[in-house]
Amino acid sequence: MRRVVTPTVITTILALTLAGCGGQAGGAGSGGADAAAQSPAGEAGTVKVEANNGTVEVPANPQRVVALDSTAFETLQAFGITPVAAPKQLLPANMKAWADNTAILDVGTHREPKLEVIAQAKPDLIVGGKRFEKVTPDLQKLAPVIDLAPSTEKDGYVDALKKQTNSLGEIFGKKEQADQLVAGLDKAVAAAAEKTSGQKVFLANHNGGKIDNAAGRIGVLLQPLEMTDVFGTKADSESIHQDSGLAPETVAQADPDVMIVMDRDAATSTTRDTATPASQTVAAQKAWANTTFTKNDAVIYLADNFYVTEGIQAYTDAYTKIAEVLGASATATS
Missing domain, CATH: 3.40.50.1980 (Nitrogenase molybdenum iron protein domain)
Structure with a gap:
């Protein structure tokens, strides 16, 4: 309370x-x-x-x-x-x-x-x-x-991150450092955008050892990218705290090209060293054996602390990983 x-x-x-x-x-x-x-x-x-x-x-x-x-x-x-x-x-x-x-x-x-x-x-x-x-x-x-x-329930999350960084830089007399952080984010977004071309994506949340829908929390990742959320969930930052009952078979039927995973368990567990990694839970889903994202090794794991940070560093890292994984996936399937 x-x-x-x-x-x-x-x-x-x-x-x-x-x-x-x-x-x-x-x-x-x-x-x-x-x-x-x-x-x-x-x-x-x-x-x-x-x-x-x-x-x-x-x-x-x-x-x-x-x-x-x-x-x-x-x-x-x-x-x-x-x-x-x-x-x-x-x-x-x-x-x-x-x-x-x-x-x-x-x-x-x-x-x-x-x-x-x-x-x-x-x-x-x-x-x-x-x-x-x-x-x-x-x-x-x-x-x-x-x-x-920045708000996960509004458009322009990337721009809001840049505004936040620039404002803090102005307040603390750290304009040069702020400019570097913003330039790093811009570079990462551009690299990720270059690798996207209309792919279907499942935005996943690893919570309580289960995989659920995280679109309400990380859907803003897609704002500057040419990707489509297979479930199109309306932004709602609280939705990732509940179990929606999303079945692995439902995900398999949607057959997304890419999967992006936020590991809430890793971020919030008091025993992080013993928490089951999201990658282990994903690998255990037999229903996903023949999905496109599994065959193409197109699963992107956000940093373990993403859920409790979500700042410019977290998003720079996320877009960098998206570019790297999609680049490697495209090379493997060409």
């Missing part, structure tokens, strides 16, 4: 925040005075950002950042930002440096966010959105909030 935050609680939290802003505590941060000295923007001033929650004026090169948006974690880390607080239970396995850093406060999860911990962190910027979108109004009482998270 998500914690219900009353106006009284918010008022108390805000009072604590204002009481502490006269002398910021040490600990994790984006680099303190040294970081500010390295960036002209960090000396003074603000940056106006067009975000999902409106036009937000934020401090240039903020020093105390609370990172809540999973799609931005890897980008912030790439920019050399160490947050003062983050939802440690939601961090992907490749962000162990944040998870193990005791100076970074743990704000809980989106289901029960610890607003008092965020207040204790005395942030000058909160990178919100995605899973924490519902508490944005509460967070705005504590510090400026930017919601730059």
Whole structure:
């Protein structure tokens, strides 16, 4: 159950925040005075950002950042930002440096966010959105909030990733690094688009040791590609949490040319080393022995942490893998 935050609680939290802003505590941060000295923007001033929650004026090169948006974690880390607080239970396995850093406060999860911990962190910027979108109004009482998270329920996911990266680059004075990330995504998308020509694809989710439909979560992958989802499921990010009862025989009857797999089990299992890999579950489906995607070895496995990242790095990797697998498949069948 998500914690219900009353106006009284918010008022108390805000009072604590204002009481502490006269002398910021040490600990994790984006680099303190040294970081500010390295960036002209960090000396003074603000940056106006067009975000999902409106036009937000934020401090240039903020020093105390609370990172809540999973799609931005890897980008912030790439920019050399160490947050003062983050939802440690939601961090992907490749962000162990944040998870193990005791100076970074743990704000809980989106289901029960610890607003008092965020207040204790005395942030000058909160990178919100995605899973924490519902508490944005509460967070705005504590510090400026930017919601730059792309939505799987809207068109233009790739463009939204680029906008998010460029905006963060502007805020933190990391334009060159942002440009490199955007260029890498553009290159990967172009490579994948070159290998697609109307193929039928099954977008799969490996959850609870079963293969189900993941179109509601990863359907946006197809937006810049010439591919057709065999089931055409309407975007709904919550659909991958339920068992739709999709039978292997139904997939075989649709006979997709390509299969793209998101392994939710690998991303969320507390014992990742012992979780059954999606590839093992796929290989065990006897009904798929004669499908086109099996015969052509056209199964694409997204990174194990894709489900808990979904940022520019995750999509760059995904399009790179699509290009590689489809390229190899085309060579093998020619």
